[in-house]
Amino acid sequence: xxxxxxxxxxxxxxxxxxxxxxxxxxxxxxxxxxxxxxxxxxxxxxxxxxxxxxxxxxxxxxxxxxxxxxxxxxxxxxxxxxxxxxxxxxxxxxxxxxxxxxxxxxxxxxxxxxxxxxxxxxxxxxxxxxxxxxxxxxxxxxxxxxxxxxxxxxxxxxxxxxxxxxxxxxxxxxxxxxxxxxxxxxxxxxxxxxxxxxxxxxxxxxxxxxxxxxxxxxxxxxxxxxxxxxxxxxxxxxxxxxxxxxxxxxxxxxxxxxxxxxxxxxxxxxxxxxxxxxxxxxxxxxxxxxxxxxxxxxxxxxxxxxxxxxxxxxxxxxxxxxxxxxxxxxx
Ligand code: R5P
Numbered sequence: 001x002x003x004x005x006x007x008x009x010x011x012x013x014x015x016x017x018x019x020x021x022x023x024x025x026x027x028x029x030x031x032x033x034x035x036x037x038x039x040x041x042x043x044x045x046x047x048x049x050x051x052x053x054x055x056x057x058x059x060x061x062x063x064x065x066x067x068x069x070x071x072x073x074x075x076x077x078x079x080x081x082x083x084x085x086x087x088x089x090x091x092x093x094x095x096x097x098x099x100x101x102x103x104x105x106x107x108x109x110x111x112x113x114x115x116x117x118x119x120x121x122x123x124x125x126x127x128x129x130x131x132x133x134x135x136x137x138x139x140x141x142x143x144x145x146x147x148x149x150x151x152x153x154x155x156x157x158x159x160x161x162x163x164x165x166x167x168x169x170x171x172x173x174x175x176x177x178x179x180x181x182x183x184x185x186x187x188x189x190x191x192x193x194x195x196x197x198x199x200x201x202x203x204x205x206x207x208x209x210x211x212x213x214x215x216x217x218x219x220x221x222x223x224x225x226x227x228x229x230x231x232x233x234x235x236x237x238x239x240x241x242x243x244x245x246x247x248x249x250x251x252x253x254x255x256x257x258x259x260x261x262x263x264x265x266x267x268x269x270x271x272x273x274x275x276x277x278x279x280x281x282x283x284x285x286x287x288x289x290x291x292x293x294x295x296x297x298x299x300x301x302x303x304x305x306x307x308x309x310x311x312x313x314x315x316x317x318x319x320x321x322x323x324x325x326x327x328x329x330x331x
Pocket of ligand 1: 236
């Protein structure tokens with residue numbers, strides 16, 4: 001008896017994994033902006049905190065075989081943000097997601113990348129271990145405090161740079177930016193400063209800092225010439241703005257004409273906003289990797305600006321989904 005030939009039906013053919021984007025609570029405006037750029041809806045999920053402080057995460061739509069991206073930045077309350085992300089990764093894997101990428105615009109624990117005093121944890125590596133243990137297949141992040149933190153992960157990491165966004169911003173603010181000087185606040189930021197100076201075709205200077213104790217640093221000298229020049233200060237982040245105040249003061253003492261500041265992560269903790277409000281600078285800009293509430297923007301005396309990196313994240317997500325190069329986005 002012959003078996004009748006049946007052509008394959010669409011339902012039996014393998015389908016490409018659908019692109020699904022979800023977000024934790026830490027930076028939903030950025031997640032929404034990324035989705036708007038991608039032209040996909042932000043996935044529906046719910047996070048509830050019980051009275052005993054435990055979190056529960058619930059996806060309100062199917063993730064089966066999906067190419068899932070979960071956007072969660074590590075901003076205050078950081079421990080809740082990390083826990084929520086781990087629960088979301090774990091729940092996505094349990095719900096049969098095909099692949100899970102943790103999109104972490106600001107990986108705050110990157111600052112803890114070495115054993116610089118006895119009996120401490122290298123928390124940047126520990127958090128990487130936890131995310132992988134939860135089931136993250138890939139990581140997408142931006143401007144790690146030190147690029148080698150990338151190596152704490154065994155899964156693939158796409159490490160985006162905000163250099164293009166920062167330098168385009170300076171060019172918009174100061175059309176003759178090439179006559180200015182990019183100032184690195186310390187030796188650790190000289191490579192970033194040099195890349196931005198190349199994009200602006202401007203000069204380059206750096207501050208030599210003296211470490212007084214584990215928690216105290218003092219600027220020793222400014223290497224380079226800023227006299228009568230527009231100075232562009234760049235850094236990975238502003239937290240308390242202590243480093244920024246020192247950097248601006250020394251630039252002014254050395255005769256800087258105008259000072260513009262642009263960093264990737266505007267964390268603005270403790271006295272930061274008050275310090276920026278009283279700072280002798282034209283503007284302090286940071287990217288929306290961390291959500292800056294309106295109250296902080298108002299408190300900074302009109303000096304704060306927010307730069308949008310959602311298009312960059314959206315392009316990276318699109319390229320990861322389609323298997324195209326992500327490094328091409330940096331040029
Ligand atoms: C230091 O190594 C970093 O690049 C930043 O300059 C620092 O994290 C900023 O912290 P704060 O604003 O508290 O001085």
